[in-house]
Amino acid sequence: MSSVIGNWKHTVLYLTLILSLVYFIETLISHKLHIDHTRVRLKRSPDLPLRFRDDGTFKILQVADMHYGMGSITRCRDVLDSEFEYCSDLNTTRFLRRMIESEKPDLIAFTGDNIFGASTTDAAESLLQAIGPAIEYGIPWAAILGNHDHESALNREELMIFLSLMDFSVSQINPPFSFDRAEIGAMRSIDGFGNYRLRVYGAPGSVLSNSTVFDLFFLDSGDRETVQGRRTYGWIKESQLSWLQDASQQGHNQNVGNFPGIPPALAFFHIPILEVRDLWYTPFIGQFQEGVACSIVQSGVLKTFVSMGNVKAAFIGHDHINDFCGNLKGVWFCYGGGFGYHAYGRPNWHRRARVIEAKLGKGQNTWTGVELIKTWKRLDDEGLSKIDEQVLWEAS
Ligand SMILES: *[C@@H]1O[C@H](CO)[C@@H](O)[C@H](O)[C@H]1NC(C)=O
Numbered sequence: 001m002s003s004v005i006g007n008w009k010h011t012v013l014y015l016t017l018i019l020s021l022v023y024f025i026e027t028l029i030s031h032k033l034h035i036d037h038t039r040v041r042l043k044r045s046p047d048l049p050l051r052f053r054d055d056g057t058f059k060i061l062q063v064a065d066m067h068y069g070m071g072s073i074t075r076c077r078d079v080l081d082s083e084f085e086y087c088s089d090l091n092t093t094r095f096l097r098r099m100i101e102s103e104k105p106d107l108i109a110f111t112g113d114n115i116f117g118a119s120t121t122d123a124a125e126s127l128l129q130a131i132g133p134a135i136e137y138g139i140p141w142a143a144i145l146g147n148h149d150h151e152s153a154l155n156r157e158e159l160m161i162f163l164s165l166m167d168f169s170v171s172q173i174n175p176p177f178s179f180d181r182a183e184i185g186a187m188r189s190i191d192g193f194g195n196y197r198l199r200v201y202g203a204p205g206s207v208l209s210n211s212t213v214f215d216l217f218f219l220d221s222g223d224r225e226t227v228q229g230r231r232t233y234g235w236i237k238e239s240q241l242s243w244l245q246d247a248s249q250q251g252h253n254q255n256v257g258n259f260p261g262i263p264p265a266l267a268f269f270h271i272p273i274l275e276v277r278d279l280w281y282t283p284f285i286g287q288f289q290e291g292v293a294c295s296i297v298q299s300g301v302l303k304t305f306v307s308m309g310n311v312k313a314a315f316i317g318h319d320h321i322n323d324f325c326g327n328l329k330g331v332w333f334c335y336g337g338g339f340g341y342h343a344y345g346r347p348n349w350h351r352r353a354r355v356i357e358a359k360l361g362k363g364q365n366t367w368t369g370v371e372l373i374k375t376w377k378r379l380d381d382e383g384l385s386k387i388d389e390q391v392l393w394e395a396s
């Protein structure tokens with residue numbers, strides 16, 4: 001009899017314990033267990049495919065090396081003493097907003113070191129703030145990684161996953177497994193994270209409105225590696241180059257509207273290639289103010305571009321106070337010039353951004369394929385001065 005009463009007492013005790021636990025979780029810590037009180041919502045996507053405008057233009061804003069930290073509490077580097085006190089990451093945000101308002105780009109390309117991992121404890125939050133203005137204005141944007149993005153709480157794969165899921169992002173983690181068969185979730189085995197192709201279609205209503213007329217390739221140039229005992233930067237690997245070669249040949253209608261099947265292409269990556277050093281001895285346009293920091297490994301990128309034939313220009317970052325374009329074997333290599341205020345720079349040398357504009361040719365009553373590719377830069381001064389405008393390619 002007494003043992004039955006004992007069990008009953010235990011049951012009451014357990015029930016009381018469980019009820020108080022539920023009460024405790026519900027009232028005291030439940031808000032900490034919810035990610036958000038709003039309902040889960042889908043990513044806001046831009047109108048796809050990317051395409052030229054009615055006026056036959058497509059404009060890309062390159063943003064190189066924002067080095068974003070934690071916003072208002074992250075101080076600027078290499079600004080004048082008189083500027084230091086009122087300068088933070090918010091100045092980088094302000095510059096991005098001004099560039100968007102003045103150029104109205106169709107796509108923004110963030111070419112790595114978007115955040116400076118060492119200056120933030122929350123990589124996702126920093127990315128949200130850094131990319132913020134692109135999302136605010138609803139502009140499609142594509143990002144790749146530099147050598148600093150992953151120095152915080154997310155690794156390179158996690159960063160690319162996050163970037164691909166953000167609003168208005170057209171960034172991809174890596175290319176699909178096969179061009180012909182859409183195997184859901186299958187990705188091609190390739191080095192790095194953030195190797196992808198964006199196709200840009202012709203102007204609405206034109207003969208090429210359903211065709212790719214401009215190809216954009218994004219590549220992961222890695223971070224740091226040790227080669228034969230020497231510390232060096234990352235480089236673009238064989239697997240990435242062979243994907244690039246395959247991709248540029250695939251998915252094009254042959255000779256649409258009397259225009260050659262393989263359209264001109266641009267490439268975007270973070271770390272320069274070795275040959276960029278040789279540009280010192282050529283008539284480059286812009287400023288060459290620091291040594292080219294790149295891998296000691298000869299990666300074969302230039303050889304691949306030359307053999308592909310359609311890559312007209314590559315846009316890089318990494319060296320903030322170089323902002324020149326130079327030509328290597330018919331392919332332009334252009335630095336974006338440092339954009340961010342928390343990135344190293346040079347006092348009295350304005351932060352800057354590069355703009356790339358492609359124009360379609362005029363056929364009989366219709367826009368045709370790309371006929372002209374131009375670039376220029378804008379400085380973060382009072383009037384957003386436009387400098388170094390040049391033609392990169394013209395259809396012959
Ligand atoms: C940073 O932004 C503040 C506030 O808008 C402005 O007063 C200051 O001049 C900016 N500094 C630089 C270096 O652009």
Ligand SMILES: *[C@@H]1O[C@H](CO)[C@@H](O)[C@H](O)[C@H]1NC(C)=O
Binds near residue numbers: 205206207208209210
């Ligand atoms: C493009 O595709 C749309 C929808 O399938 C079609 O209505 C239109 O005629 C096509 N335009 C051309 C130029 O092929």
